Amino acid sequence: EDQVTQSPEALRLQEGESSSLNCSYTVSGLRGLFWYRQDPGKGPEFLFTLYSAGEEKEKERLKATLTKKESFLHITAPKPEDSATYLCAVLGGGSEKLVFGKGTKLTVNP
Amino acid sequence: EAQVTQNPRYLITVTGKKLTVTCSQNMNHEYMSWYRQDPGLGLRQIYYSMNVEVTDKGDVPEGYKVSRKEKRNFPLILESPSPNQTSLYFCASSLWGNQPQHFGDGTRLSIL
Numbered sequence: 001e002d003q004v005t006q007s008p009e010a011l012r013l014q015e016g017e018s019s020s021l022n023c024s025y026t027v028s029g030l031r032g033l034f035w036y037r038q039d040p041g042k043g044p045e046f047l048f049t050l051y052s053a054g055e056e057k058e059k060e061r062l063k064a065t066l067t068k069k070e071s072f073l074h075i076t077a078p079k080p081e082d083s084a085t086y087l088c089a090v091l092g093g094g095s096e097k098l099v100f101g102k103g104t105k106l107t108v109n110p
Numbered sequence: 111e112a113q114v115t116q117n118p119r120y121l122i123t124v125t126g127k128k129l130t131v132t133c134s135q136n137m138n139h140e141y142m143s144w145y146r147q148d149p150g151l152g153l154r155q156i157y158y159s160m161n162v163e164v165t166d167k168g169d170v171p172e173g174y175k176v177s178r179k180e181k182r183n184f185p186l187i188l189e190s191p192s193p194n195q196t197s198l199y200f201c202a203s204s205l206w207g208n209q210p211q212h213f214g215d216g217t218r219l220s221i222l
Binding site: 029032034036039041042043044045048049087089091095096097098099100101102 | 134139141143151152154155158169207209212213215216
C-alpha cells in the first residue's frame, strides 16, 4: 500500500529564515510526486510535479527535490504570505489513486 | 477561466436524507476525483474516474456513490448520510491520472 509521511507537522519560521519540509514515501513504481499549497478554507493549489529521482523544480522562493525515498520542499527567505499548509501526494504504479500526506502547516512571522 | 465548480459550498442536513454534491469542470479533463478532508487525517480519496462511465474506489468509498455520465460532471451521492460523513469535501480534475489535479473550493457538509 502506498504511504506518504510528511514532517514536521508544523513549522514556525521568522521572515527570511530558510528551511525545508520533508515528504517520505513508499510506493511501488512512482509515477509522480506532487506538492500542493493549501490556504485555510480553500482547495489545494498545485505547486510542482516530480517524476524521477534527481529531478528538481523551482518557483520563486520554493524548490522541490526528489530522491528514491523522499522529497524536500526548500523554502528560501520565506515571507509571511508563504504561510499555508503544504501537502505532498504520490501516484504509484499499482493504481490511479493519489495518496496524500497529512501536510506541514507553515507559519512565517514578520 | 479554467475551474472546478462544486455545489453547494455549505450544507447542513440530517441523518438519512439523501443528498448530492455536484462537481463540474470546464477543462475537458479525463480524470476526476472526490476527496474528503478531516482534521488529523488529511485528504483521503473517495472515488475517482478515468473517463466517462469508468469509476473506481479510492481509499474511503463506504457510504458514497458516484457516476460519470458526461465528461464534465462527476456528482457525489450520499444515499443515507450519517454523522461520520461530516467533513470537508473536494472535487478535483486532471488531464490524465498522472497529471496535476485542479481542485474545487470545497463543500463543507454537516450531518446531524
